[in-house]
Amino acid sequence: MVFRLDERKLFPDPALAEEDGLLAIGGDLSTDRLLQAYANGIFPWYSEDEPILWFSPHERFVLFPGRLNVSKSMRRVLQSGIFTITTNQCFNDVVAACSSVAREGQDGTWITADMKAAYAELHRHGYAHSVEVWQGSILVGGLYGIKAGDVFCGESMFSRVSNASKTALIWLCNTGKYNLIDCQVYTEHLESMGAMMISREEYISILHKTIA
Known part of the structure; x- marks a missing residue:
């Protein structure tokens, strides 16, 4: 059963999600609603039309920073100094770049104009963060997401x-700020870096402990 949200901004129990993870429909992208969603292991994912x-998937694809696997070739890239890393310097530019990248299993962008505005507002309030990767003065990669306790809920990344993008993720893991990186959607290259599937129950338990 898919629930329809109303103005009260209350979400149903994530355990009631459909097999594909779809939990609810409707509502808005207000800061309050988005924060409640992320605090309960729920995230928006939809197309312009x-x-x-x-969604609250039954399994979550996550990366524990302490289990990060960095290949020898990637270590050489990091040691070469070809990239410079900044954070929260051009959040909107990172989101715009990510919007040109389709999520696996979905045609076109899922980062709609309304989503961009909503995450810009979250960033303005200090909840959404970006990592930028530069070559000289050129933005060549990055990622953005939401901080929920000591969990970083990764929304999207891009690489030119x-x-x-691997450099951005490794930098994020090495900050020591997060117990868990929520990658949401499975990819082979993230799995090669140590990401794994855990149950929604385990994910939400970690999330609630870090928020508390």
Whole structure:
């Protein structure tokens, strides 16, 4: 059963999600609603021509920073100094770049104009963060996401040159700020770096402990 949200901004129990993770439909992208969603393991994912869809997958693809696997070739890239890393310097530019990247299993961008505005507002309030990767003065990669306790809920990443997005993720893991990186959607290259599937129950338990 898919629930329809109302103005009260309350989400149903994530355990009631459909087999594909779809939990609810409707509502809005207000800061309050988004923060409640992320605090309960729920995130929006929909296309421009759809109503707002809210998901809480039965399994979550995550990366524990302490289990990060960095290949020898990637270590050489990091040691070469070809990239410079900044954080929160051009959040909107990172989101715009990510919007040109389709998520696996979905045609076109899922980062709609409304989503961009909503995450810009989260960033303005200090909840959404970006990591930028530069070659000289050129932005060549990065990622952005939401901080929920000690969990970083990664929303999207992009790379205009080889290894730029990997560099952003490795930098994020090495900050020591997060117990868990939520990658949401499975990819082979993230699995090669140590990401794994855990149950929604384990994910939400970690999330709630770090927020508390």
